[in-house]
Every structure is written in C-alpha cells, then in structure tokens.
Amino acid sequence: MSDTPIKIIHRATWIGSIANVGLALLKITVGKMTGSQALVADGVHSFSDLVTDTAILIGSRYWTAPADKGHPYGHGRFETLTNIFIGVLLAAVGIGIGWDAASALGHTAPTIPGMMAFWAALASILVKEALYRWTVVQAKRINSRSLHANAWHHRSDALSSLPVAIAVIVNWMVPGLHYLDQVAALIVTAMIMKAAFDILWPAILELTEAEADTDVESQIQKYASEVPEIKEVHAIRSRRTGSTILLDFHLLVDPDMRVEDAHTISEEFKSHLLNEMAEVVDVIIHIEPFTCAERIVNPCCDDKSCD
Template sequence: MSEQPVKIIQKATWVGSIANVALAILKITVGKITGSQALVADGVHSFSDLVTDTAILIGSRYWTAPADKEHPYGHGRFETLTNIFIGVILAIVGLGIGWDSISSIGHEPTTTPGMLAFGAAIASILVKEVLYRWTIIQAKKINSRALHANAWHHRSDALSSLPVAIAVIANYVLPDLHYLDQVAALLVTAMILKAAFEILWPAIWELTEAEADSELEQKIQRYAAGDKDIGEVHAIRSRRTGSNILLDFHLLVDPEMSVDNAHTIAENFKSHILKEIDEVVDVIIHIEPYNCAERVNNPCCGDDKCKETD
C-alpha cells in the first residue's frame, strides 16, 4: 500500500479521535449538570471509541507494510485482526446498552433531564453521523475494511445518543411513558449488534481461508473469453488478506506455443486483471497446454471424430 492510503487512514482516525474526546467531555459535563445518567453513560461510550481508534492507528502501521521474508504474502491479516477487535468492541457496547435498558425497565427516572441534555445528545448525533459518512468516503477511496468498520463504530455512537434525545422529548410530551427510553435503546442495541456482526463475520470467514469473492471467478472467465490467445482458465482460487485479494488459477494455451510466448500471454492477462480489479494485488498463473488431458471447462468428448473437429 502506498504512502497516500496510509495518510488517509491516519488522518481519518485522528479526526475521529479528536471528535470523540470533545463529545465525551461535552456529554459527561452536561450529563453531570443536568442529572442525566444516560448522557453520562453515552459520554463514556464516546471514550470507548478511542480504543478502536488506537487499534486502527497501531494496526495500520503493520498491515500497510510491504511483504517480507517472514510474511511473503504481505501483512494484510493484521487488518483482519483489527476488524475482529473493532467488531468485538462494538458488540460489547451494544450488549451493554441493551443490558442497561432491560435492567431499567419499570424504574422511573429520579431526575428529568432538561433541554441542555437534549441539545448535547443532538449535537452528538449530528457530529457522529457526519463523521460516519466522511469516514466511509475515505474508506472507499482506499478500499480499507478496517476504516469502514471504524466508521460504523462512529454511527453506533450516534445511535446510542438517540435514546437520550428521545427520553428528554418523551418527558415533555408523554411524561407517563417512561419505558419509551428503554424501547428506543433496545432498538439501538439491535442496530449496533447487526453492525458488529457485519464486521465480524467477513473477518472470521477470511481467517478460514474462504473464497474472497463469489463473483470473482465469473469475472476471470469473462476476461479469458475475450482473449483469443487463451484457450481456457480453470482451478480459480482466491483468498483475502485484509482489504486485498490473492488469486491463482490454471491458464491453458496452444501446446505448440513457445514458453516465452506463453509467459507473455500470462503476464498480459495478469496485468489486465490487476488493472480491472482493484482489490486483487497478486496473481499466480500456472500455464498448461490446451489439450484433452488438461481441459476442464470444455472437455473433449472422447470421440476421435469429435477431437479432430474440435
């Protein structure tokens, strides 16, 4: 990964960290002044985001490092581990919010937070939603799954502020329906846990060496069909390493062709794939003769006449 993507990761993370600190101080301070325990807890949640920010800053130094003797396929799995860490933290936060909500069901609040608490909650929602959208844009620029995961952590913070704002309004409009705060918090819990699952599952799937992209094989076959020098492509395998994909397959060419020409065809095809598919960073091609013994996609029919006219 070039220097520019690394700078984008660090810039997005530092901006998020500064926003988290500012919002945490704001929410805890206003929560203490207004007597809103929910706002104080939300402020502590904002401080928890610093944990994932730190993981991104430290992890990016490793997963952006080039391949070396100890890691010949690169260091992309460090990004996978970072995604798992963020997903776990997100799940813990979601479960914590849900547990607090369930525990407080049936308990009337001892204090009634004022509009100052509402203003702080709304400010948090707006800032964190803007931060989420901006971070998502940065993540897409460099195809960083870890930065994408951290963006969702920003949105979880915005969602966790929602029950606080609802509780304040509910106290004014429907003072007898104290449970609205808990119901809203449980809905937020479900959304946060869904985001955690969507971050964790691909990372865990990657560690099991699952295929990187179900549509990747179709793309490769389509590219091969458009190259007159390629007889067939099969045994396509792919795996993820962080945000990158490693690919290998068998490529069949005219058996009468020289090794030098076959190598040129393979290199040109490799360059085409790397140009068309941004996530693919390396391709290993095994060259084979296009004959009946090696063909898989369009096998010989076993009839002499068929072989002659094929």
C-alpha cells in the same frame, strides 16, 4: 505529492478521535445532569471509539508495510486482527449498555430527561454522521477495510444517538411514558450489536480462508474471454488478506504453443488483472495445455460435438 495510505489513515483517525473525546464528554456530562441513562450510555459508546482509534493507529503501521521474508504474502492480516478487535470491543460495549438498561427496567425510578439531553444527542447525530461520510471517502481512496469499519463505528454512534433524542422529545411531550429512556438505551444496544456483527463477520470469514468475493471468478472469466489465446480458465481460488485479495488459477492455451509465448500471455493477463481489479495484489497462474485431459469448463465430447 499525494498522501500515502498511512497518512490518510492517521489523519482520518486523529480527526475522529478529537471529535469522539468532545462528544463523549458532552454526552456523559449532560446525561448525568439531565438524568438520561440512554445519553450516558451513548457517551460511553463514544469513548469506546477512542480504543478502536488507537488500535487503527497502531495496526496501520503493520498492515501497510510491504511484504518481506517473514511475511511473503504481506501484512494484511494485521488489518483483519484490528477489525476483530474493533468488533469485539464494540460488542462488549453494547452488552454492557444493554445489561445496565435492562437491570434498570422496573427497578429504578423512571426519569424524564431534560431538553438539554436532546440538544446533546442532536449534536452527536450531526457531527458523527458527517464524520462517517468523510471517513468513508477516505477509506475508499486507499481501499482500507479497517478505516471503513471505523467509519461505521462513527455511524453507529450517530444512529445510537437518534433513539436518545426521540426518547427525550416523547418524554417531554408525554411524561407518563415510564422507562422510555431505558428502552431507548436498549435500542442503542441493538444498533451497536448490529454494527459489531457487520465488522466481525467478514473478518472471521477471512481468517477461515473463505472465498474473497463472489464476483471475482466472473470478472476473471470475462477478462479471459477477451484474450483469443486464452482457451480456458478454471480452478480459480481467491482469498482476502486485509484489504487485498490474492488469486491463483489454471490458464489453458494451445498445446502446440511455445513455453515462452505461453508465459508472455500469462504475464500480460496477470498485469491486466492487477490493473483492472483494484483489490488484487498478487496472481499466481498455472499454465496448462488445452487438451481433453485438462479441460473442465469446456470438456471434450466423444462425438466431438462440443469441441
């Protein structure tokens, strides 16, 4: 029996959580021992992942639930809210780390972290990059945007450890480069803020009812052109709810066609779209006659040259 989406989400999240706890403790402890502010900041970043993991574990119980009377369009927006929470938390962590690093520049005696900090940062890079790649595969299996966002949280942790490792090596080779560790912490901040934006922006667009994807309309027109009975498709609207897309559009058929036949064509076309477009979960089709009054994509001409 194949795993359900919620089982895949929970397994991927729990594995990530265990890794986050171990790496956070390692980086904070080693950072304190070696005097690396950047490594301590990176460890705090890893601990912040635990909060997002908890949000996913709780939120997934809601957004994977089927549509009901209270939520006839499903519960996908719970996933959107989870993504916003992840993005806001990530941004808050980045701002805190950046503030501490900027405050230390010129006001705190520069330190040269020991080589142990390099090995801790390297371990984080390897483990978190592996977690990112594995979590992305799991996210694609079930088409989960939140799980994909959490995967990028893993990668942001891996990327944020990179300048820490470089700073330790450069400081070890050239001790005279003061405040390099604080500069590395600021680079970590920039990477975290970029990851937060990449998670937040799509979620904000979704809440403002932005178009789901730019290529949705072209896909529908392509499939419609393959059905001779469909004369035209227009007024295509799409919106995203979590990891799913809802569609509605007008479908034009021969005005002399029976209502029953037109309905059959629309139902078959709807089934085709649901099968071919993985993220689409519901389609509402408004049937119209292919007359001059209704045609938009292929309007009538007075001289009949474009009929």
